[in-house]
Amino acid sequence: MIARRRLLLAAPLGVAAAGGVAFWSMLTRMQGGTFDPHDIGNPMLGKHLPDFDLPGIAPSPGFSSRDVLAAAQRQPVLINFFMSTCIPCAEEAETLDALSRQGVAIWGIAWEDEPAKSAAFLDRYGNPFTRVGTDRRGTAAIDFGLYGVPESYLIDRTGRIVWHMAGGLSDVVVEQQLTPALARARV
């Protein structure tokens, strides 16, 4: 009887402890960028790059999905959607810059932004992009299944989206996800 009573007393404590551990691991993963409770699981992952043709920030030309496919023949292309008023986009600028210095091809798409503001953003936080396109009405973004900025998509030589990140890129995400994905795409 006493043993049963002890068990009954321990049960809520056990449940609270398990909940605590689960919550702690969730928060750690959220902080590291490997878990996003809002993530919807992009169904475009594994599919072919959608068709688009975007103007650039004058006087630089923009780019089309055909340009991405041609470049992806040489090495995987990371497409990064950004916006000048988006704070996580400014936060990931350093990570993108480091990636581009390591030779990763990153192509930027300014989402729902005035070209002048996008240009000012790139002046302020650095321009890690090989090419920049502007998707002012967000129609290309919808074909990518984008639901917020920043979002990044890795395109392999077959033109498929092989990796996707909804949210800012951090060193943890690069180390744990992007680097292995790049290695797989380069094989």
Next chain:
Amino acid sequence: MKAFLVALCLALLSAPAWAISDPREMLPDPAQEARAEQVGSQLRCLVCQNESIEDSGAQLAHDLRAVVRQRVAAGQTDSQILAWMVARYGSFVRLSPPLTLTTLLLWATPVLALLVGSGAALVGRRSFAPAPAPLNAAEQARLDELSRPA
């Protein structure tokens, strides 16, 4: 007061106010616009996640509303438009997702909750201790003595 009541009645009678911020967003044909609103109200705004794209003020919802209207105007059926959205955003974009293997638990939850609840109630009823035996004469006398006012 009368004017206020009239205004109140008119407000209550009016159609639900959608998030369309600019009348130019709307289709010129009222029947088509009604169909677009009907389709849009079944689609989740991925930014706020608990509102339909017709209710949401987010920029993405605005873009998706425009796409729905373009497709309605182009003569696509409701299911074609929904399929187009699901291809890009997954079943999650539908506020009422279809019954599939992955949404089985979601749809079965009310039934499961009812089953678990009834089970718990049944077990709880059974485990109640039986009522204590009635007092015998000696105990009753002792109780009477104790409860007699001093």
